[in-house]
Amino acid sequence: MTEDLINKKDIYFPSYLGSNDKLITLLNRATEILCDWFSKVDKYGPLPFDENFKCLMPDEDGNSTEDLFSDIQSLLNNSFNPVHPGSLAHLDPPPLIFSILGDLIAAGLNNNLLAYELSPSITLLEESLCKWFAKKIGFNDSSGGIAASGGTLSNLNALIAARYNSGLGSDPNSVLLVSEDAHSSFIKCTRIMGLDEANLIRVKTDKNGSMDLNNLRKTIDKCLIDKKKIFAIVATLGTTVRGAIDPIQEISEICKERNIWLHIDGSIGGIFALTSIPIKGLNNINQANSITINPQKIIGITKTSSLLLVSEMSTLENTFSTGLPYLSSKEDIVNRGEIGIQGSRPAEVIKLWLGLRFLGLKGIEDILKSSIKRKDFFLKNISKNKYEIFSGPLHIVSFLPKGIAPKDTDLWTKTKVNELIKNNFMLSRPKFKGKYFLRVVMGNYNTNEFHIEELLRLLDN
Numbered sequence: 001m002t003e004d005l006i007n008k009k010d011i012y013f014p015s016y017l018g019s020n021d022k023l024i025t026l027l028n029r030a031t032e033i034l035c036d037w038f039s040k041v042d043k044y045g046p047l048p049f050d051e052n053f054k055c056l057m058p059d060e061d062g063n064s065t066e067d068l069f070s071d072i073q074s075l076l077n078n079s080f081n082p083v084h085p086g087s088l089a090h091l092d093p094p095p096l097i098f099s100i101l102g103d104l105i106a107a108g109l110n111n112n113l114l115a116y117e118l119s120p121s122i123t124l125l126e127e128s129l130c131k132w133f134a135k136k137i138g139f140n141d142s143s144g145g146i147a148a149s150g151g152t153l154s155n156l157n158a159l160i161a162a163r164y165n166s167g168l169g170s171d172p173n174s175v176l177l178v179s180e181d182a183h184s185s186f187i188k189c190t191r192i193m194g195l196d197e198a199n200l201i202r203v204k205t206d207k208n209g210s211m212d213l214n215n216l217r218k219t220i221d222k223c224l225i226d227k228k229k230i231f232a233i234v235a236t237l238g239t240t241v242r243g244a245i246d247p248i249q250e251i252s253e254i255c256k257e258r259n260i261w262l263h264i265d266g267s268i269g270g271i272f273a274l275t276s277i278p279i280k281g282l283n284n285i286n287q288a289n290s291i292t293i294n295p296q297k298i299i300g301i302t303k304t305s306s307l308l309l310v311s312e313m314s315t316l317e318n319t320f321s322t323g324l325p326y327l328s329s330k331e332d333i334v335n336r337g338e339i340g341i342q343g344s345r346p347a348e349v350i351k352l353w354l355g356l357r358f359l360g361l362k363g364i365e366d367i368l369k370s371s372i373k374r375k376d377f378f379l380k381n382i383s384k385n386k387y388e389i390f391s392g393p394l395h396i397v398s399f400l401p402k403g404i405a406p407k408d409t410d411l412w413t414k415t416k417v418n419e420l421i422k423n424n425f426m427l428s429r430p431k432f433k434g435k436y437f438l439r440v441v442m443g444n445y446n447t448n449e450f451h452i453e454e455l456l457r458l459l460d461n
């Protein structure tokens with residue numbers, strides 16, 4: 001393509017006349033570059049980055065399309081590549097093909113989930129999809145949910161609703177209970193809610209990384225003595241470092257006895273509830289008031305895609321509805337900007353919807369089962385003499401050499417991560433309870449047993 005082909009002013013925006021053939025040419029070119037990047041992962045590895053990478057800024061006249069495609073190419077060549085089979089560091093799997101299409105369509109639509117009049121079909125789609133999810137996990141007819149960009153924001157939506165609905169919205173003595181292995185987003189949530197870190201109370205975990213129920217009961221009693229008011233207890237369904245699951249049934253009984261909001265952070269494990277994969281605790285998640293499910297983390301819905309599901313939709317409406325005086329409303333339809341923190345929001349639900357419609361329940365189960373299978377293969381073959389292993393029922397494994405002193409874990413993990421990346425394997429090194437661990441996340445569908453054997457061979461050296 002040459003610059004002559006595209007007269008910039010003709011193509012600032014899609015045309016409402018004609019066939020938009022210039023836009024089609026540009027889209028085709030972008031698609032080719034992207035697909036070429038996918039299929040050349042071997043050339044670049046999971047994490048190519050040239051220290052000399054230049055972030056070019058806009059100039060006076062604007063750049064040619066050739067310049068822009070070259071910029072895109074350079075950006076891709078210096079990006080983390082989740083499609084590479086050695087990309088095993090984080091909860092960032094390859095992008096599901098129909099989600100890529102969904103993102104494109106969402107960008108082209110440029111509808112706004114703030115209000116029904118700005119996104120009529122998408123508003124109904126998000127509402128229906130949240131309801132579908134909510135019913136699938138066992139909530140009843142008054143349930144529903146809201147999408148948000150990531151688990152952090154879904155958790156925050158939930159906790160603000162929990163606090164508001166318990167009448168503690170502005171009470172400085174209100175506290176939140178989470179396990180000591182819960183995600184760091186709860187620290188952010190506490191700060192955003194104007195609370196002190198002392199208002200985030202950590203319950204101890206047992207040897208499997210699950211919330212210790214005796215310690216939970218003691219902690220609740222102590223809160224009462226100290227005149228602290230608990231606005232929510234969070235049970236984690238899949239902890240970040242080892243994929244552990246808190247005892248949801250028992251925690252839900254404790255919450256019911258004391259009339260405390262139960263939020264489940266199912267950012268990692270919640271999606272398993274759509275399948276028949278037997279994971280303890282999953283059957284009881286409908287006992288919660290709210291649950292975060294983050295389909296971007298395992299099944300490859302493109303970022304960002306997270307849902308907060310609630311057992312009573314009215315709790316979100318009570319908390320977030322302000323009225324939108326500059327928009328017209330329809331009596332029987334809730335503007336989605338009135339049931340969560342965000343105002344304007346893209347139609348990201350399209351990529352979730354298309355992704356799920358494409359996979360079907362069987363496809364979702366296939367992807368999740370394959371991640372557990374890879375984890376099991378890794379666990380079966382890693383040297384138990386050499387490594388101490390921390391894992392749970394999900395697809396995450398953290399490990400360390402047996403007997404290593406905590407102070408030596410920093411250097412050991414750094415060295416290992418560097419060695420592995422030279423061999424095209426990307427693992428992470430989370431810091432957890434005063435030590436660094438090496439962590440492998442088996443959510444990459446492109447990783448096969450041959451790759452895992454190669455990784456284990458490198459770990460044996």
Ligand SMILES: Cc1ncc(COP(=O)(O)O)c(C=O)c1O
Nearest residue numbers: 150151152153183185238240267
């Ligand atoms: C258990 C858990 N909750 C919440 C989050 C935050 O999710 P996000 O990064 O999508 O905001 C994470 C991130 O890894 C997580 O592991």
